[in-house]
Amino acid sequence: MAGQQLALTVLMGLVLVGVAALLTRIEDWRQYTPLAGGSAVAVGEDTGYGHREKPSGVIRWLTTVDHKDIGILYGVFALLALAIGGLMVMVMRFELITPASDVVSAQFYNALLTSHGITMLFLFGTPIIAAFGNYFVPLLIGADDMAFPRINAIAFWLLPPGALLIWGGFLVPGIAPAQTSWTMYTPLSVEQAHVGADLMLLGLHLTGVSATMGAINFIVTIFTERGEDVNWANLDIFSWTMLTQSGLILFAFPLLGSAIVMLLLDRNLGTLFYAVGEGGGPILWQHLFWFFGHPEVYILVLPPMGLISYIIPRFSGRKLFGFKFVVYSTLAIGVLSFGVWAHHMFATGIDPRLRASFMAVSLAIAIPSAVKTFNWITTMWNGRIRLAAPMLFSIGFISNFIIGGVTGVFLAAIPIDLILTDTYYVVGHFHYIVMGAIAFAVFAGIYYWFPIFTGKMYQRTLAKWHFWLSMIGTNVTFFAMLLLGYMEMPRRYASYDMVTVGPLEAQTLLHQAATVGAVILLVGQVIFVWNVVSSWLDAPKVTDTDPWDLKQSGLFTREFGWHADRLTAADGGEQQTVTDGGEKHEATDSPQPGDTEA
Amino acid sequence: MSEQAKVTGDFRRASPWPVFIALGFALAELGIFVGYFAVAVGGLLLLGGSVAGILVESGYASSVWRPLAGLGIAFGLLGVALVASQVDPATLDALSVVTDPNGIVGRGLAIVGSGAILVAVGVTGFLLE
Ligand code: HEM
Ligand SMILES: [Cu+2]
Numbered sequence: 001m002a003g004q005q006l007a008l009t010v011l012m013g014l015v016l017v018g019v020a021a022l023l024t025r026i027e028d029w030r031q032y033t034p035l036a037g038g039s040a041v042a043v044g045e046d047t048g049y050g051h052r053e054k055p056s057g058v059i060r061w062l063t064t065v066d067h068k069d070i071g072i073l074y075g076v077f078a079l080l081a082l083a084i085g086g087l088m089v090m091v092m093r094f095e096l097i098t099p100a101s102d103v104v105s106a107q108f109y110n111a112l113l114t115s116h117g118i119t120m121l122f123l124f125g126t127p128i129i130a131a132f133g134n135y136f137v138p139l140l141i142g143a144d145d146m147a148f149p150r151i152n153a154i155a156f157w158l159l160p161p162g163a164l165l166i167w168g169g170f171l172v173p174g175i176a177p178a179q180t181s182w183t184m185y186t187p188l189s190v191e192q193a194h195v196g197a198d199l200m201l202l203g204l205h206l207t208g209v210s211a212t213m214g215a216i217n218f219i220v221t222i223f224t225e226r227g228e229d230v231n232w233a234n235l236d237i238f239s240w241t242m243l244t245q246s247g248l249i250l251f252a253f254p255l256l257g258s259a260i261v262m263l264l265l266d267r268n269l270g271t272l273f274y275a276v277g278e279g280g281g282p283i284l285w286q287h288l289f290w291f292f293g294h295p296e297v298y299i300l301v302l303p304p305m306g307l308i309s310y311i312i313p314r315f316s317g318r319k320l321f322g323f324k325f326v327v328y329s330t331l332a333i334g335v336l337s338f339g340v341w342a343h344h345m346f347a348t349g350i351d352p353r354l355r356a357s358f359m360a361v362s363l364a365i366a367i368p369s370a371v372k373t374f375n376w377i378t379t380m381w382n383g384r385i386r387l388a389a390p391m392l393f394s395i396g397f398i399s400n401f402i403i404g405g406v407t408g409v410f411l412a413a414i415p416i417d418l419i420l421t422d423t424y425y426v427v428g429h430f431h432y433i434v435m436g437a438i439a440f441a442v443f444a445g446i447y448y449w450f451p452i453f454t455g456k457m458y459q460r461t462l463a464k465w466h467f468w469l470s471m472i473g474t475n476v477t478f479f480a481m482l483l484l485g486y487m488e489m490p491r492r493y494a495s496y497d498m499v500t501v502g503p504l505e506a507q508t509l510l511h512q513a514a515t516v517g518a519v520i521l522l523v524g525q526v527i528f529v530w531n532v533v534s535s536w537l538d539a540p541k542v543t544d545t546d547p548w549d550l551k552q553s554g555l556f557t558r559e560f561g562w563h564a565d566r567l568t569a570a571d572g573g574e575q576q577t578v579t580d581g582g583e584k585h586e587a588t589d590s591p592q593p594g595d596t597e598a
Numbered sequence: 599m600s601e602q603a604k605v606t607g608d609f610r611r612a613s614p615w616p617v618f619i620a621l622g623f624a625l626a627e628l629g630i631f632v633g634y635f636a637v638a639v640g641g642l643l644l645l646g647g648s649v650a651g652i653l654v655e656s657g658y659a660s661s662v663w664r665p666l667a668g669l670g671i672a673f674g675l676l677g678v679a680l681v682a683s684q685v686d687p688a689t690l691d692a693l694s695v696v697t698d699p700n701g702i703v704g705r706g707l708a709i710v711g712s713g714a715i716l717v718a719v720g721v722t723g724f725l726l727e
Contacts, residue, residue, distance in 0.1 A: 005635070011636075012639070012640030016640055016643060019644060055612060062614075063614050065612060069611075153617075157620030158623065158624065161625075162624070195632070205627065209623075264631055268631060268633070269701060
C-alpha cells in the first residue's frame, strides 16, 4: 500500500513537471505569433479576414478555442464513441443469437450493456449535438464565436478524461467494469463492489459538468451574440432547438451530477441517501434519475428535430410550414418534459393517483411531437423534392420517429406499460428514436454540411448505400424487438434459455432477425466511415459557392454565405460564378427575406 | 481544413490552459473520491495553476500570484471544513482526528495540503516580484 502511494506520488510529480515543460514550449510558440501574447482584449471589430496563424500540428488542436475547431473535435470524439458503442453492442447481438450464454460470460454481457448505453447517450449523443451547435450556431446567428471561447474548450476537454473513466473498468487490468445498466438503480449500484462502477460514475459526472458548461455557453451566445439583423422572429429553427435544449440541460444535468455524488458518497463514505429503510430509500434514486432521465431524452432529440426542420425545406423547395408552431412545439416539449418522469416508474408501486397524472402529461407530450411531424410532412407536400442523401435521412427520420413516438404513447398508458415494461418492447421503442431518428438526423446533418466541414463533397452513391442499409437495418432490428416485447421477452438478459413465458423458438428467431439487422446496420456504417474518410482526403475541392442550389428557391443561408466567402477569400477575392447571377454579398451579409423563416 | 484556419476573425484563437484545467479537474475529482491522495493533490495543483494561468491570459488578473494564493485559501477552507466535520463537537479534540485520520479526514487533509502549497507558491511569487 505504502509503495503504491509512493509510486502514485512520483507519477503525479512527473505529470506536473511534464505539464510545466510543455507549457514553456507553448510559450515559445506564443512569442512568435503576433496576437497570442498578453493583450487580452479581443479585436473582433475588424471584419477583414486576417490570416491569423494558429500553431500547427497537434498543438493546434490541443490549444484551439475557435468554435469551428471545437465543433470538429466534438464531432470526431462523438463518432469514435459511436463506433465503440456500436462494436460493444455487436458482441451482445452475437451473444443473443442462441438462447444459451455461449459467446461471452453473463457478467461481461452486463458490463457491455451498461457501457453501451452510457457511451451512446453521454459520449455520442450529447457531444455530437454540441458538435453541430458549436460549428453552426455562431455562423447561423452571425456571431464571431461562442460567447466564452475558453469555457467552450474546457467543456470539450472534460470529455476525453470522462470517457476514459467511463470505460475504465475495461481498460484498467484487474478491476471489474460496472454492471449496473445505464439507469444505475439502487440498491444494486450501491452494493456492487466494482471499482469500475466508481470510475464510471466519476466519468459520468465529468461529462455532466461538460454538458452544463456547454449549455450555459449556448444560452449566452444566442441571447447576446446575435448579429444586428438576427432577432427572435427570424432566429433559425436549429438555434431555437439548441436554445431550448440548453435550457433543459441547465435544469437536468446538475441534478444528475448531485444524484451521482450522493451515490458515490453512499458507495465510498458510508452515507445512507439511498439505503433501504432510510430517508429516501432506493426509490429516491429513481425519482432523481428520471427527473434527469426523461428531459435527457428530449435533450437528445430536440436539436436533431431542429436539424430535420432545417434540412427538409431546403430539399423541398419550400419554406418550413408553420415555422412559429414548430418553435412553439419545441418550447412546449421543453416544459412538459419535466412533468413526465414517473412514467418510467409505473411498476414501482408509487401512489396510483400520482401515476395517473403522469400518464396524462405523458400522453399530452405526444401532441407537440405530432405537431412537428405534421409540419414536416406538409412542408414536403407538393414540394419540389430532391432525394439527396440529407433528404433521404430526413425522411427516414420522420418514418422512424412516428413508430418510436406511437410506441411511446402506448407505453405511457399505465395498463399497457405494466405488461410491456422491462421487455424488449421498451428497447424497440427508444431505439426507434435514438437510432432511427437521432442518429439519422446526425447523418443528415453531416451530409448536408459536409462541404462546409471539409471543403469537399461526399460520394453520393456510397451515401445512398449508407442510407438504405441503415434504414433497413434499423427497422429489421428494432421491429423484431417490438415483437419480442409483445411476447414479453425480458430486456437486459445475457441468455434466455431459462425463459419459459413464451414460444422459445419464435423468440430465438426474432433475436436472430435482430442480429441480422444489426449486421446490416454495421455494414452501412462501415460504408459511412469509408465515405467520409476517403472523400475528405481524396475528393476534389468544392468550388461551387452554393452546392445545394439553395438560391434558386430563396433558401440560401448564412453558413453557406460563409462558405462562399471562404472560397472567394482563398482565391484571392476572385469572383465565383454564382448560379442565380445575384450579388454574392447580398446573400452573405443580409440574408434574403425568404430564408429567415427556416 | 486548412482554409478554416485562414478564414477566421481577427481575435485570439488559441489557449494552452483549457486542456490542463480539464485534466486537473478530472484528476482532482478522481483522487478525492476514490481516495488516491497523491492524485488528489496533484490534480488540485494542476487545476489551481491552470485557472490562475487562464485568468491572467484573459485579462481578469494581472499576475498569477494573487489568483494562486486566493485559490489556495479557498481549497484550504474547504479542506478544513471537511476535517472539522469529523471533530467530535463535545470534546473538540481536533488533534486525535488528524493524527488518526479516517477516510473523510484524509481527503480533507489532501485538500488542505494542496491549498497550502498554492498559498506558499502565490505568496513567494508575489514577494519576489
Ligand atoms: C411521444 C413521446 C414519448 C412517450 C409518450 C414516451 C414514453 C415512454 C415510456 C412510458 C417509457 C417507459 C417504458 C418502461 O420502462 O416501461 C419510455 C421509455 C423510454 N423512452 Fe420514451 N417516450 C416518448 C418519446 C421518447 C423519445 C423522444 C425518446 C428519446 C429521445 C425516448 C426514449 C426513451 C428511453 C431511452 C426509454 C427507456 C428508458 C429505460 O432504459 O428504461 N422516448 N418512453
Ligand atoms: Cu420518459
